[in-house]
Amino acid sequence: MIDLRSDTTTRPTPAMREAIANAVVGDEQNREDPTVLELERRAAAFLGQEEAVYVPTATMANQIAVRILSRPGEELLAEENSHILLNEQGGPAVFSGLVMRGLPGRHGTFAPEQVAAAVRDWHSGHMPRTRVVVVENTHNSAGGRVWTLEQMDAVIATSREHDLRVHLDGARIVNAATALGVPAAEIGRRFDTVQLCLSKGLGCPLGALVAGSAELMIAARRAKHLFGGAMRQAGIVAAAGVYALEHHVARIADDHARARRLAEGWAAAGLAVDPSQTETNFVHIDVGSHGLTADEGVERAAAAGVGISWTVDPSILRAVVHLDIDDDDVERAIELLPAALGASDRVNA
Numbered sequence: 001m002i003d004l005r006s007d008t009t010t011r012p013t014p015a016m017r018e019a020i021a022n023a024v025v026g027d028e029q030n031r032e033d034p035t036v037l038e039l040e041r042r043a044a045a046f047l048g049q050e051e052a053v054y055v056p057t058a059t060m061a062n063q064i065a066v067r068i069l070s071r072p073g074e075e076l077l078a079e080e081n082s083h084i085l086l087n088e089q090g091g092p093a094v095f096s097g098l099v100m101r102g103l104p105g106r107h108g109t110f111a112p113e114q115v116a117a118a119v120r121d122w123h124s125g126h127m128p129r130t131r132v133v134v135v136e137n138t139h140n141s142a143g144g145r146v147w148t149l150e151q152m153d154a155v156i157a158t159s160r161e162h163d164l165r166v167h168l169d170g171a172r173i174v175n176a177a178t179a180l181g182v183p184a185a186e187i188g189r190r191f192d193t194v195q196l197c198l199s200k201g202l203g204c205p206l207g208a209l210v211a212g213s214a215e216l217m218i219a220a221r222r223a224k225h226l227f228g229g230a231m232r233q234a235g236i237v238a239a240a241g242v243y244a245l246e247h248h249v250a251r252i253a254d255d256h257a258r259a260r261r262l263a264e265g266w267a268a269a270g271l272a273v274d275p276s277q278t279e280t281n282f283v284h285i286d287v288g289s290h291g292l293t294a295d296e297g298v299e300r301a302a303a304a305g306v307g308i309s310w311t312v313d314p315s316i317l318r319a320v321v322h323l324d325i326d327d328d329d330v331e332r333a334i335e336l337l338p339a340a341l342g343a344s345d346r347v348n349a
């Protein structure tokens, strides 16, 4: 199986496993694990923030961030198909008492005018106070699409004018930084809080970081403990994170080049793929225009030995390139998938 379902499917490389095996560990909950402390130091610098806190998952990192930026009864704004609104079981409402409001997006982005228009007149005493804006870069359900620095700056400036706090769901900030040709810190430093997932493009078995000012990170550590995320000898996995920040950042550009090659190869073979939409490591395939449902598309691809997966759009499937996909996999997938999905039978061709 050429597994293009998600960049979360990677397995630790032999060198990463060696780093894990050699990890020096201690009690993380007591802040005595040297490897976790080292990872937090490196991640803070990497993300352009004062401090970072190591947590088990990117979902927990998002939930901690919005909790420490708000009070119960306040309102969170995010793109309507963002991970925090669609895929975290209403966590901001459950854990932080937030009202959640989705803004219609364009390729996962929204405009400063939308933020300004959404801010509620809470002084009247009736409405929730609009308080937190979440930006997701790259944007998962939009297909790994990238917010430019200018787009982020415009939304952040308007948010600040309205006294709103800004969080970056940077699960794939390394992909965004690579696509923009800037260090991740150049993106991360713009926000009040930013999270980075270690188990996507960076190839770790698990782990994420939430970063922000030293003051905010005191609150983040408390929230982490409250959520049950304070660990013990966590250096055993944090070692993978230290390794990944050293060895797996530059190679993200390879994933992007391979995704581009896939998109171009599939489009040339008649699949409904628009290569210009592949900005990072995702390729979207419009199986609806081949007369297939998403389920049929996934099944046919799997039968041909290619793993692809669903998106929020019932006619669009996605392929995601990652550390465990090499050039040969790409060439084989270019051969196998068009035939499996009946590229020559395309309805709207």
Ligand SMILES: Cc1ncc(COP(=O)(O)O)c(C=O)c1O
Pocket: 057, 058, 059, 060, 062, 083, 084, 136, 138, 139, 140, 169, 171, 172, 197, 199
């Ligand atoms: C943009 C984004 N944020 C957060 C997450 C949450 O990651 P996890 O499921 O590892 O907690 C994901 C996972 O796909 C994601 O794509």
